[in-house]
Amino acid sequence: MRRKILSNIHSDKLFEQIYDYLLERIRRGEWQAHEKLPSVRTLATEFNVHRLTVFKAYQLLKENRYVYVKDKSGYYVQPSGLLSMNTLHDPIVSAYVHDSHLSEIHQVEAAFQFSKALLDPNLLPNLYFSEYVKKVFDLYPKVLGTYSTTQGDQELREALCRYFAKHYHFYVSAEELLITSGSQEAIDLVARVLIKPRDVILMERPTYSPAIDVFRRQGAVIVSVDIHPHGYDLHQVETAMKQYKPRLFYLNPTFHNPTGCTVPAEQRKRLVELAEKYHCLLIEDDPYRDIYFNEQPPLPLFSYDTAGYVIYLRSFSKYIAPGLGIATVACRPSFMNYFIRAKSLSDSGAPLLNQKIFLHYFFSERMQQHLEKLRIALAVRKDILEEELSLTGWKWSSPTGGFNLWTQLPDSIPMEELLTKSIEQSITFVPGSICDPQRELKSWIRVSYSYLNEQQLREGFKRLICLIHSMSHAEK
Numbered sequence: 001m002r003r004k005i006l007s008n009i010h011s012d013k014l015f016e017q018i019y020d021y022l023l024e025r026i027r028r029g030e031w032q033a034h035e036k037l038p039s040v041r042t043l044a045t046e047f048n049v050h051r052l053t054v055f056k057a058y059q060l061l062k063e064n065r066y067v068y069v070k071d072k073s074g075y076y077v078q079p080s081g082l083l084s085m086n087t088l089h090d091p092i093v094s095a096y097v098h099d100s101h102l103s104e105i106h107q108v109e110a111a112f113q114f115s116k117a118l119l120d121p122n123l124l125p126n127l128y129f130s131e132y133v134k135k136v137f138d139l140y141p142k143v144l145g146t147y148s149t150t151q152g153d154q155e156l157r158e159a160l161c162r163y164f165a166k167h168y169h170f171y172v173s174a175e176e177l178l179i180t181s182g183s184q185e186a187i188d189l190v191a192r193v194l195i196k197p198r199d200v201i202l203m204e205r206p207t208y209s210p211a212i213d214v215f216r217r218q219g220a221v222i223v224s225v226d227i228h229p230h231g232y233d234l235h236q237v238e239t240a241m242k243q244y245k246p247r248l249f250y251l252n253p254t255f256h257n258p259t260g261c262t263v264p265a266e267q268r269k270r271l272v273e274l275a276e277k278y279h280c281l282l283i284e285d286d287p288y289r290d291i292y293f294n295e296q297p298p299l300p301l302f303s304y305d306t307a308g309y310v311i312y313l314r315s316f317s318k319y320i321a322p323g324l325g326i327a328t329v330a331c332r333p334s335f336m337n338y339f340i341r342a343k344s345l346s347d348s349g350a351p352l353l354n355q356k357i358f359l360h361y362f363f364s365e366r367m368q369q370h371l372e373k374l375r376i377a378l379a380v381r382k383d384i385l386e387e388e389l390s391l392t393g394w395k396w397s398s399p400t401g402g403f404n405l406w407t408q409l410p411d412s413i414p415m416e417e418l419l420t421k422s423i424e425q426s427i428t429f430v431p432g433s434i435c436d437p438q439r440e441l442k443s444w445i446r447v448s449y450s451y452l453n454e455q456q457l458r459e460g461f462k463r464l465i466c467l468i469h470s471m472s473h474a475e476k
């Protein structure tokens with residue numbers, strides 16, 4: 001029975017996750033050359049999977065020469081395997097950053113950047129920024145000579161408390177907010193504080209790809225939960241919570257990256273109940289909430305939480321001033337102390353100047369008017385892609401907010417070749433498999449409509465479609 005549930009959730013790629021997990025630990029140097037690895041039986045019990053699944057993972061490690069077998073004794077770390085890792089990557093660096101495919105794609109210089117879920121800088125009121133910067137220096141002449149506290153500027157945290165109470169009906173005190181440098185840092189803090197190797201966590205499938213890398217690096221075993229335009233299959237969520245007792249569920253339920261889906265209000269309430277019932281924390285990542293095209297989205301899960309199971313990550317860096325990189329974590333004091341301590345190990349707080357500029361800019365009337373215009377501009381850009389897509393016969397999920405469009409291409413398209421050819425034509429996009437904890441979803445791509453202007457969007461997307469058509473015809 002247990003295995004049946006497992007295979008529903010993982011399909012047949014569970015062994016790859018175990019492979020990745022073992023490889024990650026070998027890379028970190030947790031086992032030395034010629035050291036014996038845990039037995040198939042031990043790992044099968046630990047992960048609650050069939051022994052064959054672990055066996056398959058070990059076989060693949062053996063084929064790739066990371067481990068060798070001694071008859072009747074077990075699997076051992078292959079020294080040459082360590083060597084090849086260490087010569088390919090710096091041994092210290094590789095333990096942390098070897099998985100970051102998305103940042104690699106972002107580094108490609110291209111005229112048509114569909115890979116960047118970033119705002120076109122021309123959509124920001126750049127000319128007005130200098131006024132706010134000047135205002136901040138007038139109000140706080142010593143701002144450059146001062147550190148923020150690790151938890152973040154008190155004045156900003158108090159303003160955010162009022163904002164959350166007014167707009168999202170959740171009530172936190174300034175002590176329950178931590179200011180971070182973007183929500184990427186917040187995800188990293190969550191992983192460092194809450195996850196130890198072998199903890200099971202739930203993630204949406206697909207999901208925000210750097211979060212996969214962060215949790216994997218921390219040694220988490222990822223169980224995935226599908227996300228659809230109508231939200232989750234709550235039966236699948238409950239089954240996974242019951243079965244694996246995950247430490248946390250990392251989710252992005254509002255204008256989800258990459259699908260654009262939004263989880264309805266009834267499901268949000270139920271998820272919070274499930275979290276409480278199964279003692280699974282919900283890490284709600286919410287950077288796109290204000291970018292809605294028609295209706296406002298449902299309240300955050302955090303608003304429904306009374307028992308402290310939701311940790312809310314709210315980035316403002318996506319569309320207010322990416323250059324300031326301001327986000328906040330809202331959670332109950334029991335967690336907050338750990339987050340502050342973990343953050344103090346990497347810095348002494350987000351830069352104070354950024355926090356003060358953000359404070360005066362975000363809460364200004366001008367910013368709120370600007371947001372209105374931004375929503376319209378982004379909706380127009382999204383419509384341009386949808387117009388072009390409607391001529392192709394491909395499937396996509398139509399977002400009601402956010403920056404991304406998730407599109408399925410004909411099955412026959414070899415994704416790596418498409419990426420190579422499109423980069424040759426100065427076009428970038430994100431291959432779906434990068435966003436999949438199971439590394440499948442090979443016929444899907446994420447295209448962002450936030451970064452290019454209308455003319456570039458249309459031209460670049462036409463070119464991309466044309467390239468895909470030429471490749472699918474060549475396949476026939």
Ligand SMILES: Cc1ncc(COP(=O)(O)O)c(C=O)c1O
Pocket residue numbers: 117181182183184185208252257285287315316317318325326327
């Ligand atoms: C779902 C999600 N979480 C977190 C981030 C990172 O946000 P930040 O720029 O605040 O670090 C992004 C950025 O694309 C995102 O899409």
